[in-house]
Amino acid sequence: MRVSVLVRPKPGILDPQGEAVEASLRHLGFSVEEARVGRLVDLEVEAGSETDAREQVERMCAELLANPLIESYEIELGGNRAER
Amino acid sequence: MRVSVLVRPKPGILDPQGEAVEASLRHLGFSVEEARVGRLVDLEVEAGSETDAREQVERMCAELLANPLIESYEIELGGNRAER
Numbered sequence: 491m492r493v494s495v496l497v498r499p500k501p502g503i504l505d506p507q508g509e510a511v512e513a514s515l516r517h518l519g520f521s522v523e524e525a526r527v528g529r530l531v532d533l534e535v536e537a538g539s540e541t542d543a544r545e546q547v548e549r550m551c552a553e554l555l556a557n558p559l560i561e562s563y564e565i566e567l568g569g570n571r572a573e574r
Numbered sequence: 575m576r577v578s579v580l581v582r583p584k585p586g587i588l589d590p591q592g593e594a595v596e597a598s599l600r601h602l603g604f605s606v607e608e609a610r611v612g613r614l615v616d617l618e619v620e621a622g623s624e625t626d627a628r629e630q631v632e633r634m635c636a637e638l639l640a641n642p643l644i645e646s647y648e649i650e651l652g653g654n655r656a657e658r
Contacts, residue, residue: 496580496614511615514638520630521620530580530612531595536605546604554598 491535491543495555496564498528503560531555540567575619575627579639580648582612587644615639624651 499505505526512525533550537543547565556563583589589610596609617634621627631649640647 494580496578498614498616508615511638515617515634518634518637520634522634523618523620524616525618526616528614528616530582530614531592532582532608532610532612533599534607534609536607550599550602550604550606553602554595 491537491540491567493533493535493543493547494566495531495533495547495551496528496566497531497551497556497561498563499526500560500562528561529555543567575621575624575651577617577619577627577631578650579615579617579631579635580612580650581615581635581640581645582647583610584644584646612645613639627651 499508507527508525511527512522515522515525533547535543535546537546544565544567551563551565552558583592591611592609595611596606599606599609617631619627619630621630628649628651635647635649636642
């Protein structure tokens with residue numbers, strides 16, 4: 491099953507990459523008020539059901555894909571998102 | 575207007591970060607067939623309409639956010655996606 495995980499720096503957490511992107515976009519003439527940069531992880535997971543896939547990916551996020559202290563994540567199965 | 579840009583390595587393009595994530599997930603006991611790692615850019619764009627915002631972000635992707643030779647991108651405005 492195809493799953494996408496969107497990992498974002500939490501609000502208030504410093505994001506130097508986002509600041510650099512924002513500065514570069516402004517320098518290029520774009521009207522951008524804020525830019526934040528996160529990671530996108532696309533996975534092909536062996537799972538019997540959507541519930542099973544979601545549970546597995548929640549554990550993957552907790553163990554490897556995201557740092558819960560500074561990052562939030564969103565899991566997307568076939569276009570459906572669950573914010574965390 | 576809030577816009578999210580999902581940048582992914584194109585199929586066939588080497589993705590060492592994805593390979594590392596895949597190996598680590600397997601090592602942790604997860605049944606993952608493939609993992610690919612991309613970037614997620616959240617932007618707050620000054621735009622008069624969704625069309626205007628999308629046009630601006632298309633230009634941002636072409637000029638800074640994505641490398642069209644090796645990356646594809648998806649633009650999401652208020653939950654609606656347009657694949658490229």
